[in-house]
Amino acid sequence: MVHGRCDLAGGADRGGRALPAAASSVGPDAHAVPGRKHPAVPGSGAGPFAGSGGSGRTHRADAATAVNRAPAARKVDQGCRAVAGRGDAGASAAATGRGAARAVAAPSRPGAARNDTGAHRQSPGPGAGDAGPVPGRVGDDAARRRAAPVGPSAGALGAGVRGRAGAVLAAGARHFAVGASMSAPTRNWLVMNVGSATLKAAVYAVDGDGERAGAGRRVTIPLGDDTDVDAALSTALTRLPVAAQQPQAIVHRVVHGGRRAGAVVLTPEQCAELTALAPMAPLHQPPALALVELAARRWPQARQFAAFDTSWHAHLAPWSRRLPLPQGLHAAGVMRYGFHGLAYQSAWRQLKAQAPALAHRRLVMAHLGGGSSLCAVHDGRSIDTTMGLTPLDGVPMATRSGSLDPGVIGYLTHALRMPWPEIEQVLWRESGLKGLSxxxxxxxELQADPGEAAALAREHYAQRVAQAVAAMVTSLGGVDAIVFSGGIGAGAAAVRSQIAGLLGWMGVELDQEANERGGPAVHADNATVSTWVFQVNEEDELLRAALAKERA
Incomplete structure (x- = not known):
């Protein structure tokens, strides 16, 4: 076994120092991702984002920056505070569908959010997402479907998500404040997990004691370039049991929650703060917030919650949280957040059921799919991870570049004269495995291709993941187990074998027959580091997080 000399139990870093408690939410001003239709709402909001998306049209990119706050954005803060005071006036409009939602929710100033104590895309199939072998193909096709520029300069959410969601939530504020009674015999909980390529929805029955009654039912709806989230939600509801059409509570997966350590009850203020984080999760945040608005309009009396992928990383070690940039940028929210938290939580929970003592030791967890990341976990807490400010960082992914020399961006900008939206398109849509091959x-497809380009892409991916494993082992001071999940991690035995072969020097060795079966335990008897494989269930984790918030 690879041994280390430090004990990270109890939230200490490698030097034995206590890790800090979660701080308040921070983030730059909000800009949305074009390429996905958002639902129409009559009326227009006030402020700089008004009129940019109230009719279901696809949003276009502008050149707004992600960190610096313009004076106009500060005016929107004042408008957001006014929204919360108009709850009664807008209640009948939200409940009946009449009237205009005429409010704009504001981005939060760094550090202004409350420290509310509170999830990654799971696309079908290995290499195309993170949900294991599910029929359907995403990946290269999904990249073509979602060909719009993305990133911090991708444009304002406008009256579309930010204003409408804040206004509708304000109109239903009385329902959110009260929610369903805990004494109700059974309540229907609808869970919605929207990604850049799919909408996963599930319905659960929860008894009067706040405990789940039976297994949930789940469906997956693909999202194409002409599919808006309203249509996808309607399709999902027709495929779920009828209870899904009358939920008393709704839980949303929101990828970026800043420094929030757990689920929250959604309010106009929370929506404004989460919208401000959209530039840091441009593929996921805007459609998730669009679903919040749609749900508030469909079910104004249902209580809505959000749980976050970033919450799993709430206790990163200080040396991991801080990026090597000036303090002023750190204070503005430019720091490591980490992602895939709901998937990591699900895999860790399954490992705990299989090997309770091992789950509290030193783990390297590798969630590999259309988006890929790794994290170092000790005693059930993430202390380091490969993704940073955005889900673009870390190892190469299906179409995302992963970590790059920052000088590449300067060269593309100044020497090759590439406009910023085109650079974003390259980094998010045309790089990674697609760019390499x-x-x-x-x-x-790459595994089935015998050509040199496909072989190079496979080798590059395995090498970078193996290097990331070694980095996480260094963060832990040793390792006891490696845990694979995601479309590639759980669905591609050959890739696991290739990665493990590069890690033999640290005691990783697979049982090839067990590896082909897919686990859960896939290590050889003589291995000194155990290896595990799990299919994750983010919807269950979303429900757990929301119920924990309700009980708190």
Whole structure:
């Protein structure tokens, strides 16, 4: 076994120092991702974002920056505070569908959010997402479907998500404040997990004691370039049991929650703060917030919650949280957040059921799919991770570049004269496995291709993941187990074998027969580091997080 000399139990870093408690939410001003239709709402909001998306049109990119706050943005803060005071006036409009939602929710100033104590895309199939073998193909095709520029300069959410969601939530504020009674015999909980390529929805029955009654039912709806989230939600409801059409509570997966340590009850203020984080999760945050608004309009009396992928990383070690940039940028929210937290939580919970003592030791967790990341976990807490400010960082992914020399961006900008939206398109949509191979970002296709370009992409991916494992082991001071999940991590035995082969020097060795079966335990008898494989269930984790918030 690879041993280390430090004990990270109880939230200490490698030097034995206590890790800090979660701080308040921070983030730059909000800009949305074009390429996905958002629902129409009559009326227009006030402020700089008004009139940019109230009719279901696809939003276009502008050149706004992600960190610096313009004077106009500060005016929107004042408008957001006014929204919360108009709850009664707007209640009938939200409940009946009449009237205009005429409010704009504001981005939060760094550090202004409350420290509310509170999830990654799971696309079908290995290499195309993170949900294991599910029928359907995403990856290269999904990249073509979602070909719009993305990132901090991708444009304002406008009256579309930010204003409408804040206004509708304000109109239903009385219902959110009260919610369903805990004494109710059974309540229907609807869970919605929207990504850049799919909408996963599930319905659960929860008894009067706040305990789940039976297993939930789940469906997956693909999202194309012409599919808006309203249509996807309607399709999901027709495929779920009828109870899903009358939920008393709704839980949303929101990828970026800043420094929030757990689920929250959604309010106009919370929506404004979460919208401000959209530039840091441009593929996921805007459609998730659009679903919040749609749900508030469909079910104005239902209580809405949000749980976050970033919450799993609430206790990162200080040396991991801080990026090597000036303090002023750190104070503005430019720091490491980490993602895939709901998936990591699900995999860790399954490991705990299989090997309770091992789950509290030193783990390297690798969630590999269309988006890929790794994290170092000790005693059930993430202390380091490969993704940083955005889900673009870390190891190469299906179409995302992963970590790059920052000088590449300067060269593309100044020497090659590439406009910023085009650079974003390259980094988010045309790089990673797709860029390396020139063929596809889908690992299944690359595994079937005998050509040199596909072989290079596979080798590059395995090498970078193995290097990231070694980095996480260094963060832990040793390792006891490696845990794979995600479309590639749980669905591609050959890729696991290739990665493990590069880690033999640290005691990683797979039982090839167990590896082909897919686990859960896939290590050889003589291995000194155990290896595990799990299919994750983010919807269950979303429900758990919301119920924990309700009980708190």
């Amino acid at each position: 020139g063929l596809s970002g889908d690992m299944r």
